[in-house]
Amino acid sequence: MTRPVVYSASGSALGVTLTLTNEVAVFTSPAVTTSSPGANVTFSGIVRGTTGAGATGVTVRVRRGTAVTSPLVVEIPVAVGASANFAIPFAFKDRVGEVDGQKYVVTAQQVAATGNGSVDTVAITLIAE
Numbered sequence: 001m002t003r004p005v006v007y008s009a010s011g012s013a014l015g016v017t018l019t020l021t022n023e024v025a026v027f028t029s030p031a032v033t034t035s036s037p038g039a040n041v042t043f044s045g046i047v048r049g050t051t052g053a054g055a056t057g058v059t060v061r062v063r064r065g066t067a068v069t070s071p072l073v074v075e076i077p078v079a080v081g082a083s084a085n086f087a088i089p090f091a092f093k094d095r096v097g098e099v100d101g102q103k104y105v106v107t108a109q110q111v112a113a114t115g116n117g118s119v120d121t122v123a124i125t126l127i128a129e
Contacts, residue, residue, distance in 0.1 A: 003021075004127050004129040005033075005126050005127070005128045005129075006125065006126070007029065007032055007125070007126040007127075007128070008009060008032045008112075008125045009027075009029060009084075009123075009124055009125075009126070010045050010121070010122065010123035010124070011027055011028075011121065011122050012020065012119065012123070012124070013016075014015045014026065014027070014066060014119055014120055014122065015043075015118060015120065016049075016118060016119040016120075017116050017117075017118055018049070018051075018052065018058075018109070018110050018113070018116060018117035018118060018119060019031065019061035020052070020060070020110065020113050020114070020115075020116065021037060021084060021109060021110055021112065021113055021117055022106075022109065023059075023068045023107050024105050024108055025066075025068055025105050025109060026047065026106055026107060026114040026119040026122055027047075027105070027106040027107050027119075027122035027124065028066055028103055028104070028105050028106075029103050029104040029105070029106075029124055029126060030103070030126070031101040031103050032096075032099065032101075032102045032103070032104075032126055032128050033099065033100050033101060033102070033103075033128065034096060034098055034099050034128045034129075035095070035098060036097075036098060037097050037098050038054050038095070038097065039043045039095075039096055039097055039098060039099070039129065040094065040095050040129055041090065041093070041096055041102070041128050042074075042091075042092075042093050042126070042127040042129065043062065043074075043090075043091065043092055043093070043094060043104065043123070043124065043125075043126050044090065044091040044092075044125050044129040045089070045090055045091075045097065045106065045122065045123055045125065046087060046088065046089045046090070046121075046122070046123050047060050047086075047087075047088045047090075047108055047119060047122050048085070048087045048088075048119070048120055048121040048122075049085070049086055049108070049117060049118050049119035049120050049121075049123070050084065050085050050086070050116070050117055050120070051080050051081070051082055051083060051084050051086060051110055051117040051120050052062065052082070052083065052085070052113045052115030052116045052117040053082050053083060053113065053114050053115030054082050054112055054113050054114030055080060055082045055083075055084075055110045055112060055114045055115075055117060056079065056080075056081070056082070056108055056111050057077060057078055057080050057110070057111035057112070058077075058078055058080050058086055058108055058109070058117070058127065059075060059076065059077045059078070059108070059109045059111065060075075060076045060078070060085075060088050060089060060090060060106065060107070061073075061074065061075045061106070061107045061108075061109070062074050062090070062092070062104055062105070062106055062107075063104065063105050063107065064094070064104060064109065065103065065104075065105060066098070066103050066105050067105065067108050067110070068105070069098065070105060071080075073092070073094050073104070074092045075088065076088060077083050077111070078091045078117055080124065082113075082115075083115075085111065098113075099116050104124075104126070105114065106122055106124065119127070
């Protein structure tokens with residue numbers, strides 16, 4: 001059995017603009033490597049920011065890859081009012097098998113917004129096992 005490998009990363013004062021209701025990449029993970037066909041990546045994190053005018057929620061997604069079009073792994077929709085601060089925690093396990101240099105992208109998307117929002121902080125921890 002191989003030992004788990006922990007990858008950790010964060011960004012603060014990111015100032016990523018959430019343009020109206022577009023899905024926006026807000027953070028990309030470090031590259032993850034696993035060495036067995038049944039390997040999992042345990043992923044946890046938090047996204048913090050502020051919604052824009054008219055927003056009724058924020059959806060955080062994690063995708064396997066580096067683009068907003070990469071395959072979806074998990075989606076976390078949360079009700080948040082307009083012009084409000086939010087902190088959205090998440091945790092999940094992704095059964096990836098054997099991978100070399102797998103990255104994940106964290107995205108955010110406002111719901112029903114008529115004004116731009118922002119993401120200021122993202123912190124993630126990945127454990128490859």
